[in-house]
Amino acid sequence: MSTGEDTGTLAEAEQRVLDRIDQARRRRPKVREERITLSHGAGGKATQTLIDAVFLDAFRNPLLEPLEDATRFTVEGARLALTTDSFVVSPLFFPGGNIGDLAVNGTVNDLAVAGARPLYLTAGFILEEGFPVADLNRIVRAMATAAARAGVQVVTGDTKVVQRGKADGCYVNTAGVGVLEHPGRLGVATVRPGDAVLVTGPIGEHGVTVMLARGELDLDADLSSDTAPLNGLVSDLLAAVPGVRALRDATRGGVATILNEVAKAAEVSVVVDEAAVPVGDPVRGAAELLGIDPLYVACEGRAVVVVDGDQAGEALSVLRAHPLGAGAAIIGRIAAEPPGLVLLNTAFGGTRIVDLLVGDPLPRIC
Amino acid sequence: MSTGEDTGTLAEAEQRVLDRIDQARRRRPKVREERITLSHGAGGKATQTLIDAVFLDAFRNPLLEPLEDATRFTVEGARLALTTDSFVVSPLFFPGGNIGDLAVNGTVNDLAVAGARPLYLTAGFILEEGFPVADLNRIVRAMATAAARAGVQVVTGDTKVVQRGKADGCYVNTAGVGVLEHPGRLGVATVRPGDAVLVTGPIGEHGVTVMLARGELDLDADLSSDTAPLNGLVSDLLAAVPGVRALRDATRGGVATILNEVAKAAEVSVVVDEAAVPVGDPVRGAAELLGIDPLYVACEGRAVVVVDGDQAGEALSVLRAHPLGAGAAIIGRIAAEPPGLVLLNTAFGGTRIVDLLVGDPLPRIC
Structure with missing residues (x-):
């Protein structure tokens, strides 16, 4: 299969790639829908358009732009990776795990695939009024077990409670910091x-x-x-x-x-x-x-x-x-x-x- | 006013303080309620009990234990601070700002009061199906403006969408990394x-x-x-x-x-x-x-x-x-x-x- 383009020299090929990226940037994608749909959260085309048109457009900076799962930067000589993920899985408990395992493993994995050794996690909870404390305990204990298994520590957190009907029991956000062990290698x-x-x-x-x-x-x-x-x-x-x-x-x-x-x-x-x-x-x-x-x-x-x-x-x-x-x-x-x-x-x-x-x-x- | 204790020597006074802390730790607080109430999110007594009995008990580690707004640690010689906060304010827009300003300023401030220079922020969005894209744009632009004002960058993010009736329009989590400029000084x-x-x-x-x-x-x-x-x-x-x-x-x-x-x-x-x-x-x-x-x-x-x-x-x-x-x-x-x-x-x-x-x-x- 071929696009029919003259493949030419490597320099010409590179220029074509750069031109295409440049064109894509100039296109300035726009969210056509007036309201958020479930598709915007599915990770597919609608999500990518939302990210490009709303988030990237407003926050644009060289660290965000690659849109990798984890961003990588250097602070005082330390090469670090940083990532975040919110978890809204329904049901909260399922065979093999619960939202707590997911929230730890998901952020650990985003750091790992960036070539970083995961070190420290944050945990942010949004709880719905009326959520059983016993369920929260199960979730938090699953997080602690998952963190121990992955060799990371949950070092800071936050809890908010919203009125009944304003959430679905429990949402969890984790952010994670890791140290890059393979800088510049993966991408x-x-x-x-x-x-x-x-x-x-x-x-x-x-x-x-x-x-x-x-x-x-x-x-x-x-x-x-x-x-x-x-x-x-x-x-x-x-x-x-x-x-x-x-x-x-x-x-x-x-x-x-x-x-x-x-x-x-x-x-x-x-x-x-x-x-x-x-x-x-x-x-x-x-x-x-x-x-x-x-x-x-x-x-x-x-x-x-x-x-x-x-x-x-x-x-x-x-x-x-x-x-x-x-x-x-x-x-x-x-x-x-x-x-x-x-x-x-x-x-x-x-x-x-x-x-x-x-x-x-x-x-x-x- | 006096507690009636013999004040004695400094060493004895210190020992009494240590004993009290030790006693408090051994008390192992317990959440008496079976279900989460709005009080658990208010920052007062119920929040402290929830944090002690559920989160601290499961995640216990030396970095989490001081329960400061930001935790402080060293990675490859770099002295860092890390913090997180979820924002669920209602209404989302109010005189002087919106949930976006809050989410940036809140995390910037948690780092600042820990003696850190805020550098990088993560942003996690939980959006309710049907939320107006124009409102999301206003929020994100407010975040970008607040970040520029504070001299920080939003470098990675995540978006989840939940069904109608499972959130209240838009919740935002931010986590932040800063470099400690006054290590060991504040507490x-x-x-x-x-x-x-x-x-x-x-x-x-x-x-x-x-x-x-x-x-x-x-x-x-x-x-x-x-x-x-x-x-x-x-x-x-x-x-x-x-x-x-x-x-x-x-x-x-x-x-x-x-x-x-x-x-x-x-x-x-x-x-x-x-x-x-x-x-x-x-x-x-x-x-x-x-x-x-x-x-x-x-x-x-x-x-x-x-x-x-x-x-x-x-x-x-x-x-x-x-x-x-x-x-x-x-x-x-x-x-x-x-x-x-x-x-x-x-x-x-x-x-x-x-x-x-x-x-x-x-x-x-x-």
């Missing part, structure tokens, strides 16, 4: 043709688990959330495999959204072999019933790894040697053309474009 | 008898403004929120006055809550002269109608300063020389006995105890 823009794409385990388990926990679907599956801290796994990988180019945890919007971000940021094509993507039977079955593609379903303990193609086998071995990477797989590769697109070679021999999500098939998953 | 536990207590300006304006903006009170006052970034004012003060012992911004629970924290942490008595406390006429009038004491009403741009008594005049001059400290005043002093109590010498010549707030007279103020 989706460094991805290049010939690289391999891996996932660290079977996908979609968290999202489908939460969906089933709502009881809206008459389906009983032996499934639990994959929520887990990935800092140990990522640390092993980065120590052993110098050719790792980019890491992302595949939360809201799933693996498909991450791959689209890679394709757009690096101006490359991502080619995925559907048959190679690890999907457990319960997830496959539930996804079929829900009419959704597992590639778009949130994980909370899985990362997408892009690595130099020559080191893909080594990366796979290192991942599989870790308990949280036992189900890792090579799912695709990076190509030059067509830039900005994710292509799926289907099990039936066809090829289709895996675009950014439009709408929100599974709201309030994380 | 409420360093306060000692003979110190002077100051406030940086007239109190209660934010809380009363928000209350009136709800329109529940048939009262028209020429009043606007005091929301402002205090980092410049605090920086001037700390540079000029070596004897500053402790700083706190008087938000939820107002000046009275801060003074109680000082009294308890330093095991001293705080004696306030009611006539010296700067309260504007509109706040005084509204507070009378509402049946509340301005000492308990939230400010969002005022700090309480405790300073060596010999340097109180100098501190007052430095504060008054700054536009945000023009209304500063010396409002009281620190005494040895009775430890842990705040006493108010009233305008009528009496003395009464100013205790921690029970209940929440003004919910959703910040």
Whole structure:
């Protein structure tokens, strides 16, 4: 496949990429809707437009602009990463975890995939009047256990209470600070043709688990959330495999959204072999019933790894040697053309474009 | 006034203080209520019990334990401060500001009063389905303006959307990182008898403004929120006055809550002269109608300063020389006995105890 452009010299190619980025910036995206919809929170197209048109436009600065999960900067010689995430999952408790595990693991993972060792977390609670104190205790104890497992500390916090009907029991925000152990090494823009794409385990388990926990679907599956801290796994990988180019945890919007971000940021094509993507039977079955593609379903303990193609086998071995990477797989590769697109070679021999999500098939998953 | 204890030697006095702290720790407070009430978010007694019994008990670590607004630690030689706050103010827009200004100034101020220069902020939004995009734009632009005024950058963020009826338009969490410029210098536990207590300006304006903006009170006052970034004012003060012992911004629970924290942490008595406390006429009038004491009403741009008594005049001059400290005043002093109590010498010549707030007279103020 080709866009038909003359590929020319490397300098010309680079100039084309820069021109495209420049054009994208000048386009100044606009939110067409007058009111916020659930799609704006789904991690797909509407979310990206909202971020570009509202947040990036107002806050624009060099640290924010890469729009990575964690931002990286230096203070008094210390190279740090900083990230934040709010959690609004419904229900609050589900097989394999609760909002507390999610809130710790989510922020730990955002730091880990930025190449940082997570150190300190903040915790902000918005509680609805009437929320059971026993439930709060369960959530907070899950956070403490998750923090201990990940080797981080919750060092400061805040609690607000809103009137009955102004929240959904409990919302949790965490922010996290880590120390960059691999500065300048990772970034989706460094991805290049010939690289391999891996996932660290079977996908979609968290999202489908939460969906089933709502009881809206008459389906009983032996499934639990994959929520887990990935800092140990990522640390092993980065120590052993110098050719790792980019890491992302595949939360809201799933693996498909991450791959689209890679394709757009690096101006490359991502080619995925559907048959190679690890999907457990319960997830496959539930996804079929829900009419959704597992590639778009949130994980909370899985990362997408892009690595130099020559080191893909080594990366796979290192991942599989870790308990949280036992189900890792090579799912695709990076190509030059067509830039900005994710292509799926289907099990039936066809090829289709895996675009950014439009709408929100599974709201309030994380 | 005296507790009747034999004061004895300094070593014996210190031992008594340590014993009391130890006893308090062993008491293991318990939340008696089965469900969260608005009081748990008011910053008073119920909030303290919730923090001690639920959060501190689960997360206990040396950085969290002082329960300061910002925690302080060292990473790779850099001395940092970290803080977080969620904002749920209702209404979102009020004279003098909106939830966006509050969210930036609140976190900037928590860092400033910890002796840190605020650098980087995170922003987490929880939006209710149906929230007007134009309102979100106003809020975000207010945040950008407030950040520029305070000299900080919003460097990473997150947006979640919840269904209609699961929030109140827009909640904002900010976390902030700053570099400690006065490490080891400030802390409420360093306060000692003979110190002077100051406030940086007239109190209660934010809380009363928000209350009136709800329109529940048939009262028209020429009043606007005091929301402002205090980092410049605090920086001037700390540079000029070596004897500053402790700083706190008087938000939820107002000046009275801060003074109680000082009294308890330093095991001293705080004696306030009611006539010296700067309260504007509109706040005084509204507070009378509402049946509340301005000492308990939230400010969002005022700090309480405790300073060596010999340097109180100098501190007052430095504060008054700054536009945000023009209304500063010396409002009281620190005494040895009775430890842990705040006493108010009233305008009528009496003395009464100013205790921690029970209940929440003004919910959703910040």
